[in-house]
Amino acid sequence: MALRRDDVDHSERGRVDYLPKGVFPKVARRHLGLLARRVRLITRWKRPSEFVPTRRVRVPKKFSMNASTAFSARTLTSLERRGFGCVHDLAHGHAQYLNQFQRSHVIDHLDRAFFQSLPSLSSAYERDMVDSFFSLGKQSYERVSPQPLLQPSASAAIDVAAKALKEIGARTIGVLSPTFDTIPKLLMRSGLHVSYVREATIFNYSEDLVESLRHLDAVFVVLPNNPTGRAMSNIEFRQLVQACASTGCVLIIDSSFRFYSDLMDWDQYAVVAECEDAEAIFVEDTGKTWFTAEVKTSIVSGTRGLDSTLRRIGDEITLHVSPLGVQLVTELIGLDIRSGVTASVDLIARNRAALHACLARSEGLVTPAVHKSTLSVEWLRLPIGVDSVKLTEWLFSKGVAVLPGTQFFDPDRRDLGSRFIRVALHRRPSEFDSSINELVHRAETFIQEVGYVP
Numbered sequence: 321m322a323l324r325r326d327d328v329d330h331s332e333r334g335r336v337d338y339l340p341k342g343v344f345p346k347v348a349r350r351h352l353g354l355l356a357r358r359v360r361l362i363t364r365w366k367r368p369s370e371f372v373p374t375r376r377v378r379v380p381k382k383f384s385m386n387a388s389t390a391f392s393a394r395t396l397t398s399l400e401r402r403g404f405g406c407v408h409d410l411a412h413g414h415a416q417y418l419n420q421f422q423r424s425h426v427i428d429h430l431d432r433a434f435f436q437s438l439p440s441l442s443s444a445y446e447r448d449m450v451d452s453f454f455s456l457g458k459q460s461y462e463r464v465s466p467q468p469l470l471q472p473s474a475s476a477a478i479d480v481a482a483k484a485l486k487e488i489g490a491r492t493i494g495v496l497s498p499t500f501d502t503i504p505k506l507l508m509r510s511g512l513h514v515s516y517v518r519e520a521t522i523f524n525y526s527e528d529l530v531e532s533l534r535h536l537d538a539v540f541v542v543l544p545n546n547p548t549g550r551a552m553s554n555i556e557f558r559q560l561v562q563a564c565a566s567t568g569c570v571l572i573i574d575s576s577f578r579f580y581s582d583l584m585d586w587d588q589y590a591v592v593a594e595c596e597d598a599e600a601i602f603v604e605d606t607g608k609t610w611f612t613a614e615v616k617t618s619i620v621s622g623t624r625g626l627d628s629t630l631r632r633i634g635d636e637i638t639l640h641v642s643p644l645g646v647q648l649v650t651e652l653i654g655l656d657i658r659s660g661v662t663a664s665v666d667l668i669a670r671n672r673a674a675l676h677a678c679l680a681r682s683e684g685l686v687t688p689a690v691h692k693s694t695l696s697v698e699w700l701r702l703p704i705g706v707d708s709v710k711l712t713e714w715l716f717s718k719g720v721a722v723l724p725g726t727q728f729f730d731p732d733r734r735d736l737g738s739r740f741i742r743v744a745l746h747r748r749p750s751e752f753d754s755s756i757n758e759l760v761h762r763a764e765t766f767i768q769e770v771g772y773v774p
Contacts, residue, residue, distance in 0.1 A: 396501050396727045399712075403721025408755035411721040413546070413697045413744045415611040419663055422652060429651055437643035445646045446470055450619060452653040453604065456662070458584050463593035464602065465621040469634040470641045474576050474605040475502055477618035480637060481572055481601045482510035484622070484629045490537035490570065496522055498728035498737060500546050503574070507540065516730035523550060525559040533563055538570035543588075544581040547728055547742045549695035554586040558595075565597040570626070576605035576618075579662050580694045592623065599625050608696060609664045610652040611746075615645030664746065668696045671745040671752050678756045685767050686760065689740055698743045699725075703767060707738050711766055718762050720755070 403411030418426065450468055454461045461468060471477040485493065490512060495504045497516040504514045515536060521529055522541060533539060541560070544551035552560070564571040571592075575583060592600045600623050607616035622630040656662045675698055679686055689701040702708060708724040715722060725740025747755065 395505065396723055399723055406716065406721040407719040408758050409721045410743045410755055410759065411723050414607050415609055415664060415746045417667060417746060417748045418611050422655060422663060425651060425655060426648060433644055433647040439640060442640045442643050445643050449617065449646045449650045452650050452657065453619065456653055456657050457578060458587065459589045460587055461589050461621055464589045464623055465627050469620040469630055471618045471620060471634065471638055472641050473616060474603060474618045475506060476637065477603045477620045478503060478506050480620055480630060480634050481603060482507045482512060483633045484626055485538050485570060486511050487629055492537050494532065494536045494539040496541055496545060497730045497733065498547065499542050501727045503540060519545060519548065519550060523552060523556060525556060530563050530567065533567040533569045536569050538572060539564065540572045542574045543583060544577050544695055546577060546695065547697055547699045549690050549693035549699065551581045551583060557588060558591050561591055561595050561598050565595050571598065571600040573600065574603040576608050577695055579609045580665060580668060580696050599623050601626055606649045610649055612645050612648045615642050617641050617646055617649060668745050670749060671747065672698060674753055675743065675756050678760050682760050682764055686763050696746045698745060700741050700743060702739045702741065706767055708741050711763065712741060714766050715762055720759050720762055722759065
């Protein structure tokens with residue numbers, strides 16, 4: 321007996337009631353009913369909005385999060401993004417200001433740069449930018465990699481480096497602590513096991529450092545380090561390169577803040593090239609030094625054993641960086657080369673002096689944690705008993721955005737960061753002065769409310 325269209329009730333899909341009785345034997349109908357129920361469950365599983373679980377799933381205590389652990393699960397990048405809506409945004413460390421001369425120069429060249437931003441000209445623009453960048457930084461990059469790889473951000477560059485390490489067989493990587501939390505997260509998401517290494521161990525050469533490197537396939541170092549601003553001398557860096565070479569450990573150097581340190585006084589690329597057994601990856605970034613409305617460029621260079629792998633992975637991720645951004649950065653670097661002074665360095669020195677003067681006029685409850693830092697962010701120490709997370713949340717409610725120190729430390733040492741906050745310095749001077757006055761005033765109010773007595 322054939323079914324007619326009118327014999328079928330389409331009101332409830334998945335049920336067998338629409339079949340005319342007598343068509344199939346009773347046993348066949350029963351089996352078909354079981355199959356229909358399974359289909360109904362699968363269909364509902366594919367549509368979560370219609371699926372209602374029959375019992376409540378109990379979350380183990382170790383996976384449940386209270387307010388404190390929920391905050392610690394937030395990344396520093398998310399806290400920086402949150403600060404965009406604040407009147408006094410001192411959270412993110414990217415360059416945010418051009419002086420009058422830089423602005424007029426960029427505006428004069430913007431039309432030409434925009435209409436010449438053609439993919440066919442990208443290679444020429446990129447070569448000019450790379451040459452200008454390393455000319456200002458006084459680095460012989462061609463001794464490591466004649467043709468560095470360009471990526472649209474430092475995070476993308478680190479991701480490429482992490483994937484390259486994984487592809488060559490690396491398993492465990494040491495990461496400097498404290499440092500920006502994006503770095504270990506990107507490395508872990510690429511399948512690498514992260515082992516945190518204290519800043520003092522990396523920067524002070526000893527047998528302990530060599531022994532630590534023996535258990536690592538790679539080590540990731542930020543020079544100068546964010547947030548502390550600590551850097552290495554020529555001798556210290558050479559010792560680290562030789563220690564990595566002797567233990568077969570790949571060295572990754574992130575120098576995104578290089579122009580705020582004395583790294584311009586000596587050539588890190590030459591040190592690596594002179595050590596025949598050394599394998600290293602360099603990561604550079606323009607976004608911390610020159611404001612180009614976030615159209616920035618990162619430069620990745622790898623030694624002979626890593627260059628081809630980096631290039632292959634980079635080609636899979638990025639077609640090319642913005643030709644417009646490359647031209648704007650090249651123009652701004654050219655201004656600094658011709659003037660002999662990096663404009664952002666002068667701005668940071670001015671704003672740091674203003675911050676220290678403001679802190680000195682206060683009751684001294686918040687103090688600089690690092691002496692003679694030249695980084696474009698400032699690491700501030702809080703009094704004992706004042707928690708940086710609580711202070712940061714309270715400041716945010718008052719329109720002031722800074723970063724808590726806790727997320728800069730590895731999970732086992734988060735308590736060490738509870739006494740620090742990080743303040744960004746690359747801002748328009750007039751706006752920065754207003755922001756730091758508000759920051760210090762609000763911080764003092766909070767500290768007095770929690771009952772701190774110096």
